[in-house]
Amino acid sequence: MASSIHDLARHLNISIGTVSRALNGRADVNAETRQRVLEAARTLNYSPNQSGRSLRKGATHSIAFMLQPHPGDQQYGEPFFIPFLTGLQARLAESDLDLMVVMGEPGQYQPERLRRVVETRRADAVVLANTRREDDRIDYLSKAGFPFATLGRSQSGGDTYPSLDIDFERAGEEAVDRLVARGHRRIAAIRPSLDLNFGYLFLDGYRKALKRHGIEVDPGLIADGFINETGGYQVTPHVMLSKDRPTAIIFNNDAMALGGCKALAEMGIRPGHDIAVIVIVDTPLCRYFSPALTAFRPSLEPMGRRLAEMLLASLPAFAGPEGTRIIREVWPLELVARESD
Amino acid sequence: MASSIHDLARHLNISIGTVSRALNGRADVNAETRQRVLEAARTLNYSPNQSGRSLRKGATHSIAFMLQPHPGDQQYGEPFFIPFLTGLQARLAESDLDLMVVMGEPGQYQPERLRRVVETRRADAVVLANTRREDDRIDYLSKAGFPFATLGRSQSGGDTYPSLDIDFERAGEEAVDRLVARGHRRIAAIRPSLDLNFGYLFLDGYRKALKRHGIEVDPGLIADGFINETGGYQVTPHVMLSKDRPTAIIFNNDAMALGGCKALAEMGIRPGHDIAVIVIVDTPLCRYFSPALTAFRPSLEPMGRRLAEMLLASLPAFAGPEGTRIIREVWPLELVARESD
DNA sequence: TGTGTTCTCGTAAACGTTTACGGAAAAACG
DNA sequence: CGTTTTTCCGTAAACGTTTACGAGAACACA
Known part of the structure; x- marks a missing residue:
């Protein structure tokens, strides 16, 4: 079924070496020969076997x-x-x-x-x-x-x-900037507890921006949770129950944001009204959630x-x-x- | 770097044939020899080259x-x-x-x-x-x-x-059954316009169930749209503007359902209150949408x-x-x- | 005519496996 | 002890490529 380079060679009455060279566009092959090879390859529906090529070239492609x-x-x-x-x-x-x-x-x-x-x-x-x-x-x-x-x-x-x-760091900064510009000073940050690097980067940006605005970083406003809805649901109340309640939350993950919003709803707190919510890394979930969540989107x-x-x-x-x-x-x-x- | 079967053979002072047989668990190799081979394979960190194996066996794995x-x-x-x-x-x-x-x-x-x-x-x-x-x-x-x-x-x-x-057909049926049981008689169906097979299957079930309940199929309640949010948004009004307005809609796709709900909202129609909505093939979007959409979930x-x-x-x-x-x-x-x- | 260059191609080895075949040694059997 | 069977292993071919090498032919040049 599968035609090999040998079939081609036999069909053209020519050596497999020449066929291979013709196919691979090497210089040392007569123009007319190459033409014939290319044509035969088309009619015989030849294409090189990947395993053979890999073996010889030492690369799997x-x-x-x-x-x-x-x-x-x-x-x-x-x-x-x-x-x-x-x-x-x-x-x-x-x-x-x-x-x-x-x-x-x-x-x-x-x-x-x-x-x-x-x-x-x-x-x-x-x-x-x-x-x-x-x-x-x-x-x-x-x-x-x-x-x-x-x-x-x-x-x-x-x-x-x-x-x-x-650029999670920059997103963290920009989120804070935006919230501060809208009058917020007590801004919470919720991120995954795993060792995922973006959690650190985000927090760096968050802290940096707060300092730039002369706002002290309150550890009570920072929380880590499991990276899914449940994690957000569980950890959001911690932050909301700190002595001085935050007026805004930045979530570092969409699923956590959704869980967090659920927790907020149960506390009678409405995102967009009673509290500002921004999520870093937009997904369709953010777009369709109600209220639709402001988010940072990657391409x-x-x-x-x-x-x-x-x-x-x-x-x-x-x-x-x-x-x-x-x-x-x-x-x-x-x-x-x-x-x- | 990569140790081949030849390295193994040389190291053990044995032929590559035997090594291969030992590794592949064939019967005709001495138990002790096999042991030695296996051990050497471990210490030399040998694993068979996939390309070589593919070429020989004619399978890529x-x-x-x-x-x-x-x-x-x-x-x-x-x-x-x-x-x-x-x-x-x-x-x-x-x-x-x-x-x-x-x-x-x-x-x-x-x-x-x-x-x-x-x-x-x-x-x-x-x-x-x-x-x-x-x-x-x-x-x-x-x-x-x-x-x-x-x-x-x-x-x-x-x-x-x-x-x-x-089983889209069954899901279509069950969706209708559920809606009928809740008192609905005018039930719309919205599905993708592409040649995707599940659109047909769904519609078969929908029609079958309607007939079983003695409800006439109204072509004005069936609409095809582009398989995304925009499609749902565009096509839902068609169905809502039919002479006798439906009291329920079954969407055959989550994205179309979300677009459809947006159109409904703009018409002042609230899913769950003014109209019943069911979507076939649940996604997280259905779960987090507000109101959360009743849906059929695959595993x-x-x-x-x-x-x-x-x-x-x-x-x-x-x-x-x-x-x-x-x-x-x-x-x-x-x-x-x-x-x- | 002799020498050198260029063009084109065939030969054969190599990549790392698996496996059909055969043979030597050991074991079994009479 | 001779014969048969079994056990184990080495040899070599094959899978389908690519490519280094060399050689013949054609050509140019002196």
């Missing part, structure tokens, strides 16, 4: 994307990743690369699932998501000398790999494309002109003002 | 999942697929198979993107999503004799491939596992005892009663 689910009861995964994956895949496809998806054990950041990919050479590089502040997966890949890039920053591994992140699909681009630039086989390697990039978020603040 | 984005302006893709993918991947991983993700050109159901996978042998089988009533991709794969399975039914390709679907993660199971059972290399091949399965949805009906 595929990139693994590792999605690390959070533990917990989320019925639906994060919608975040579909558009990101779309962009990532689109760019990879342009370089004739496949996208492989690897899922980690929920909540387990050990590199076990990665080992298989690396050790059996199933992919040429890895893209990591849900980056933690300290991330075993990054340590593992660095140590193994396996090329990778990350969506999100980490403190692990140094500055040796491309990473693309959202996921372009980010996917970009990270693919950065990763490719770091791979010797795909690197363009020397010195174009991009190590880190941090993208701004766009504020989508809605009804909750 | 990976399955492609094709996601077909709808055209349109959806900022975030369908959250639907992440948990499905999780289940799919989990089951595949148990059989040491990789998951490759292929995205179609938005709205284009031509098998172009599939061609690459099939012709270059990049995967051993394909899983199709967003199945259309008539689906070129299915025709292509059937004709090519390439193994595949589908999430969702289609009329293409006959009964020759495993497929797993949600995505188990479905992913199951479809993987079915696909594997259809592959000669993985088939268990003969005759266990499952061709079609249709899973029920669970009603999640909330506030909108």
Whole structure:
């Protein structure tokens, strides 16, 4: 069924070496011969076997994307990743690369699932998501000398790999700025308790902005919770019951914001009326919630494309002109003002 | 860096044939020898090169999942697929198979993107999503004799491939039953205008139930729209402006329901008060919408596992005892009663 | 005519496996 | 002790590519 390069060669009465060279556009092949080969390839419906090519070239022509689910009861995964994956895949496809998806054990950041990919050479590089502040997966890949890039920053591994992140720090600042401009001084911050790096970045921005405005940081207004609706639901009351009640809350995660709003509702506090709410990282949930939640929105699909681009630039086989390697990039978020603040 | 089977053989002073046999658990190798090989494999950190193995065995040990984005302006893709993918991947991983993700050109159901996978042998089988009533991709794969399975039914390709679907027909019926039981007689149905098969199935169930209750089907209460928020927003008024206004609407898609509710709001009609709303195929959006939308919920993660199971059972290399091949399965949805009906 | 260059192609090795085949040694059997 | 069977292992081919090497032919040039 599958026609091989040998079939082509036999059909054209020519050696497989020449066929291969013709197909791969090498210079040392007669123009007319190349034409015949190309034509025969079309009529015989030939395309090179990927395994054979991989074996010979020592490259699989595929990139693994590792999605690390959070533990917990989320019925639906994060919608975040579909558009990101779309962009990532689109760019990879342009370089004739496949996208492989690897899922980690929920909540387990050990590199076990990665080992298989690396050790059996199933992919040429890895893209990591849900980056933690300290991330075993990054340590593992660095140590193994396996090329990778990350969506999100980490403190692990140094500055040796491309990473693309959202500017959580700046978003934290801007959220505070906006709230202060609207007269708020007591602003709470609620973020995930996991070691996810963006939680730290957000808090840095939050603190920085508060200080800039001459507002003292009140630890009672900062709370960590589980990164889902339940976490937001549980932790929001803590903050609301501090001696001096906040007039605004910034949530660092959409699911936590929804849980938090539920808690607020039960306390008779209405977002947009009695309290201002801003969430960092918009999702459709924010848009359709009532009241619609003001949020900071990333451009996921372009980010996917970009990270693919950065990763490719770091791979010797795909690197363009020397010195174009991009190590880190941090993208701004766009504020989508809605009804909750 | 990468240790090959030759390194192992050299290290043990033994032939590569024996090493391979020992590793693959074949019978004709001495127990003690096997022990030594296994041990050496561990200390030398050996794992077989996937490309070499693929080439020799003529199988890639990976399955492609094709996601077909709808055209349109959806900022975030369908959250639907992440948990499905999780289940799919989990089951595949148990059989040491990789998951490759292929995205179609938005709205284009031509098998172009599939061609690459099939012709270059990049995967051993394909899983199709967003199945259309008539689906070129299915025709292509059937004709090519390439193994595949589908999430969702289609009329293409006959009964020759495993497929797993949600019971949209039954959900349509149950939605009508529930509404009728609550006193409704004028029930509208809004579904996507694309050739997506579930739209037909849903409508079949809707009609069937109406007839069973002795209610005449009013074409003015049935509308097709673009499968996103805008579509729901545009088409809902049509149905509301029919001579005899409906007292209930069943939406066949969550995004359309949200758009529809927006249109209703602008007409001063409140879901849950002035009109009953049920949506088929629940998402987090339904849960967090206000009022929370009553919806039918699939169990995505188990479905992913199951479809993987079915696909594997259809592959000669993985088939268990003969005759266990499952061709079609249709899973029920669970009603999640909330506030909108 | 002899020498050097260029163009084009064939040969064969290599990538890392798996496996059919055969053979030597050991065991079983009469 | 001779014969058959079993156990275990080495040899080598094969999967489908790519590519280093070399060689023949054609051509240019002196």
